[in-house]
Amino acid sequence: MTGVVDAEAVTKRYGEVLGLNGFSATFSEGITGLVGPNGAGKSTLFRLLAGQLRADAGRLTLLGEPAWGQGEFRRRVGYCPESPALFDWMTGNDFVTTLLRVDGFSRTEATERCARAMAEVDLTADGNRRLRVYSKGMRQRVKIAQCIAHDPELILLDEPLNGVDPVGRAAMSALMRQMSASGRHLVVSSHVLYEVERLTDQIVMIANGQAIAQGDLHRIRDLIDSRPHVIDLESSDPRALGRALSAWDHVVSIEFPEPWHLRVLTRSPDSFYATLPELVLAQGLNVQAVRSADDNLDAVFRYLSEERR
Amino acid sequence: MSISAPRYVQGPVARVGRTFRTLAIVQREFFRRATWGPLFAVALTWFIVIIDTVVSVDFATVSHGSVRSAFETIYESAFWDLLLLIVTATVGAGSLADDIGSRSITLYLSRPIRLSDYLAAKASATGSWILIAAVGPGCVAAGIAAALGMVSASDAFAAVGGCLAVGVVVTVFFTGVALALSSFTRRSLYAGVAIFGTVLALSASVGVISGITGNADLLYADIASNVQGIAEAAFGLPSPYATDPIASVAVLLLAGLALLGLAWWRLSRIEVVGE
Secondary structure (H helix, E strand, O other): OOOOOEEEEOOOEEEEEEEEEEEEEOOOOOOEEEOOOOOOOHHHHHHOOOOOOOOOOEEEOOOOOOOOOOHHHHHEEEEOOOOOOOOOOOHHHHHHHHHHHHHHHHHHHHHHHHHHHHHHOOHHHOOOOOOOOOOHHHHHHHHHHHHHHOOOOOEEEEEEOOOOOHHHHHHHHHHHHHHOOOOOOEEEOOOOOOHHHOOOOOEEEEOOOOOEEEEHHHHHHHHOOOOEEEEEOOOOHHHHHHHOOOOOOEEEEEEEEEOOOEEEEOOOHHHHHHHHHHHHHHOOOOOOOOEEEOHHHHHHHHHHHHHHH | OOOOOOOOOOOOOOOHHHHHHHHHHHHHHHHHHOOOHHHHHHHHHHHHHHHHHHHHHHHHHHHOOOOOOOOOHHHHHHHHHHHHHHHHHHHHHHHHHHHHHHHHHHHHOOOOHHHHHHHOOOOOOOOHHHHHHHHHHHHHHHHHHHHHOOOOOOHHHHHHHHHHHHHHHHHHHHHHHHHHHOOOOOOOOHHHHHHHHHHHHHHHHHHHHHHHHHOOHHHHHHHHHHHHHHHHHHHOOOOOOOOOOHHHHHHHHHHHHHHHHHHHHHOOOOOOOOO
């Protein structure tokens, strides 16, 4: 394995509780989304990557280095923890500057980098306020500022958008994409699935401390051939459309949830999308809209979790 | 011919060494403790030590007594130790407990520093406050006494030396106590109570047991007895105590370093686990 992050059968126990249970995955370059429900083991994995926990078993490396410990390679990594705990007695600028100085920057360089990072997360105006008066969204943003200010190669963001308002989320997402475009690798965890889906197609899905799937989101979806794929169509004559579609072998069922709405379950979405235009043209059918109802992370995650049971 | 956009690559940035990185934490942690509690404890220590020392020196001057003995008076009672214990508890209780409790320790330890750097920074910041309380007022009192013409400059310098000797040794010990006990809890209140309770209980029990058994060696476990012995020697006075000052210095320094080692051991086994 030669990914940005390589995990091989990593196990972490908290007494009787299993945080990670033989987690194996390779995180490739660019943005990788670590997706799973609360308690799945995302934060445990991040703390292992941040060198804050030692794995009980298995092998975990990031940028080719063992994850455990506080070696010099840590300056190549930026870590934004999930915990809202900060050094509340400091101002935002002091907070970022201090951590930059711990990274090894001179006071002058740290001050300049702090100003740039605070501007990137839109906190310049609040930089001289104490962290204890920051809102939850501002705390998230200043955590991201400390995480990116030293220009790391690999950025670990544990639930970075949690608590950030919608406008802030859009700005943060844009910033993450920008960081990725500039050659940095990001591992972003979230249980809010659509956020990750909008950031990247590279997904590692985690449940019960295990990686249940990894790779391109759409390929993952394609792997799920035991489950029908839900496609919603809108038509002025849904019954005629339904009759035509029922002739296809891969169509499992057809429902009419609303007067103008047709829901098709198919075992072969690729064939469906490929042949639907021909069918519509050949039979003169009316189709006003086609939507994939479950080609999103929620559905994929639900399917995969059910499959493993 | 082809035209392509230039690729700008950032050159390597000079980084400062571990010592400077650690100093960044020392600086922040030192000012972090500048809250009402520690400031009041230090101010109280300064006020009492300066007043007590200057009045003692003035009385010795008037009564033609020993000036050195007057400078050493403050160490004779256990009150000075109690004041330093208050400073230690207010300054040092949260030094590690606060970071462990809030898990903000993660923010430091995910950086390229070692655990020993982090602990050294915490010890330096806590120790600086204790040192200010332990050494500062004695030195200022000596300066005031010299400025008021109560003592000669040489006597004042000798007094400063005595204050430094006692203060540094006691600072190492109390810093070790603070960090060790702070590393065992996530709440600074518990650590503060533990610092107070442990030192007071140890001193009280040692005094009683030593009195009953007649074993003077037990007094090496009592901070006040050690301080008194060291102070007598540091101020050049004959010691009436059963403890050997060199042994007392060794006991306090070794105990302080052992306690710092205990704090390091404890931190190395702490995993910053979830909420």
